[in-house]
Amino acid sequence: MGRRGWLVGLLAFALAMAACAEEEDAGRSADDPIRIAMVGPSASNDLAFTQSMVDSLDRLGQDYNIEVDITDGTFVIEDAAVAIRGYAEDGFDIVLAHGSQFGGSLSEIAPDFPDTVFAWGTSRDTFGLTNVYSYSVQSDEGGFINGTIAAHMTESNIIGVVGPIEVGDIKLYIDGFVAGVKSVDPSITVNVNYIDSFSDVALAAEAAQAHVEAGADVMTGVSQMVVGATGVAREHGVLWFGSQTDQVPLGEDIVVASQIYRWDFQLSQIVEDLLNDEVSGRVITADFSNGGLTMAYNPGLPLADDVQAAADAVEAGLKDGSVSTGVE
Amino acid sequence: MSDFLTVSVLLATLASGIRLATPFLLAALGETIGQRSGVLNLGVEGVMLLGAYGAYYATLRTDSILLGILVSLIVGGVMGIVYGVVTLALKAEQGISGIGIFIFGLGLSDLLFQKQVGTPTPIDGLGDVAVPLLGDLPWVGEVIFHQNVLVYVAFLLVPVLWFVINRTPFGLNVRAVGETPEAADSLGVSVDRTRYITIFVGNAMAGLAGGALALELGIFQQNLTNGHGFIAIALVYFGAWRPSGVMAGAMVFGLVSATVLQWKTLGIVVGTTASIVGMFPAVLTILVLVLVSRRTGQPSALTRPFERGH
Numbered sequence: 001m002g003r004r005g006w007l008v009g010l011l012a013f014a015l016a017m018a019a020c021a022e023e024e025d026a027g028r029s030a031d032d033p034i035r036i037a038m039v040g041p042s043a044s045n046d047l048a049f050t051q052s053m054v055d056s057l058d059r060l061g062q063d064y065n066i067e068v069d070i071t072d073g074t075f076v077i078e079d080a081a082v083a084i085r086g087y088a089e090d091g092f093d094i095v096l097a098h099g100s101q102f103g104g105s106l107s108e109i110a111p112d113f114p115d116t117v118f119a120w121g122t123s124r125d126t127f128g129l130t131n132v133y134s135y136s137v138q139s140d141e142g143g144f145i146n147g148t149i150a151a152h153m154t155e156s157n158i159i160g161v162v163g164p165i166e167v168g169d170i171k172l173y174i175d176g177f178v179a180g181v182k183s184v185d186p187s188i189t190v191n192v193n194y195i196d197s198f199s200d201v202a203l204a205a206e207a208a209q210a211h212v213e214a215g216a217d218v219m220t221g222v223s224q225m226v227v228g229a230t231g232v233a234r235e236h237g238v239l240w241f242g243s244q245t246d247q248v249p250l251g252e253d254i255v256v257a258s259q260i261y262r263w264d265f266q267l268s269q270i271v272e273d274l275l276n277d278e279v280s281g282r283v284i285t286a287d288f289s290n291g292g293l294t295m296a297y298n299p300g301l302p303l304a305d306d307v308q309a310a311a312d313a314v315e316a317g318l319k320d321g322s323v324s325t326g327v328e
Numbered sequence: 329m330s331d332f333l334t335v336s337v338l339l340a341t342l343a344s345g346i347r348l349a350t351p352f353l354l355a356a357l358g359e360t361i362g363q364r365s366g367v368l369n370l371g372v373e374g375v376m377l378l379g380a381y382g383a384y385y386a387t388l389r390t391d392s393i394l395l396g397i398l399v400s401l402i403v404g405g406v407m408g409i410v411y412g413v414v415t416l417a418l419k420a421e422q423g424i425s426g427i428g429i430f431i432f433g434l435g436l437s438d439l440l441f442q443k444q445v446g447t448p449t450p451i452d453g454l455g456d457v458a459v460p461l462l463g464d465l466p467w468v469g470e471v472i473f474h475q476n477v478l479v480y481v482a483f484l485l486v487p488v489l490w491f492v493i494n495r496t497p498f499g500l501n502v503r504a505v506g507e508t509p510e511a512a513d514s515l516g517v518s519v520d521r522t523r524y525i526t527i528f529v530g531n532a533m534a535g536l537a538g539g540a541l542a543l544e545l546g547i548f549q550q551n552l553t554n555g556h557g558f559i560a561i562a563l564v565y566f567g568a569w570r571p572s573g574v575m576a577g578a579m580v581f582g583l584v585s586a587t588v589l590q591w592k593t594l595g596i597v598v599g600t601t602a603s604i605v606g607m608f609p610a611v612l613t614i615l616v617l618v619l620v621s622r623r624t625g626q627p628s629a630l631t632r633p634f635e636r637g638h
Contacts, residue, residue: 192595202348202544210340
């Protein structure tokens, strides 16, 4: 074979390889797993926001052939942005930016990767992009149920709330909790303390201590810093209500009930859109009526029959629309 | 505001302020002795995290708080040796080395926690101990003299450290190598040995500060210290490198934080006002640092490596 022959052969080979590559890019084989990457602000096992997504991905894996990669502990937003972009560059099918603080970064990254599906939350903003989903929760509903139970269980008629920052699903949950308490007995005092930090465990502990000294015998709180508050609750035998994940591991003797975020409700819809080639970018909100939110009760601390009945009635009412939290 | 100005709430605020101040105080006192010898350690936060994890893990596995305290001291001391080798033997720049120690401590404490423990698991933390007689005093006895043992240790270390720095030959050496290491060296004082000792002690105290935090809270999680180490460094400047000044700074910071918490709990400040008030401790620290920066007291040789003949 002469030089020209070699060149023609080489060109044919290159064209064949390029065609194969295009074929691979054109569509995923049914046997290929869907590659999902998640970037979370705190530890994967924080018993709070990040773990709620990790648990949800585990549940999603029971129904779909997925491959999951997680970068947690990205409390520095710039670090999260690097991870989000890196996953997109690595060709992941779905990239989850799990934290409302990541929205600014995502709005800059997502347009650069139109073939990658992004999802972030809690939020109700897709930036007008068709490859961006946002997910949210009506966390006031679980707050309302927890508040209803708490109002039945307090003996001092003083309840304490330890919150991080007054935003998003956190504020919704706490407002719903207060509304739930007041729906049972408006005379009950609910002291709400936002400590302005998602991660300051020591400050959360002192906030809980302040509630105890103010007479609280029931408390609730949200985010990863609640491990400080539950320590104080354990020490003083104060009942605790959780949100985001089942918080029984933080106190088997004090945690009464927890609202569970089931992000797999939203994730399954995003995966279906991807599989059906119907990615459109939209807001998906979980609540009790669609199964995106559920309650978990501590079997070691069973509720009195009348209290459980009241909680179940509120949950049923939220599902059929006959009960409203009144929270905007 | 009338709800706040009651004896019980004011005393509860004082107790809360003392608890909040303790980890800052332990770490800042350790940093003080290091800086008085001319060594700045920006890695206090990382050492605190490792000390916190060490104390937590040892207590979790053995149910021995005493062992937990011991482990936090040892972990801090080991990190001190590492930092000493890096900055004294290898002559690495102190600021950058400290940042490296911080990042190392942040990463390693999280890695060990994830691999060895996983989910935050509560432990029985430090219980309160009443000081005989003083604990029975009306009002203040319950607040000041019913604390965990590391609170007493922290505040007792203030006069001890003052005495060591100002009234002992070793303290004289520390001050000498922190001000004019060349002169100290010419008088036969080993600059490196003195600095090794202060770095070892200072880091052991930083480890203990982390241990105090973890054992008070009865839990560990990623980045538990949440900036305590950096505030402790600021408190050294706040206190003008004097143990009593550092204690005053730690108490002001703790009391302001505790007051803000009480105001929020009692509903005295809500919404946006509460968020603004919540920034008071940080704003106060910055203001005081600006004022203190004009004062003298900073060791002349701070951050300056010593090499004989240079």
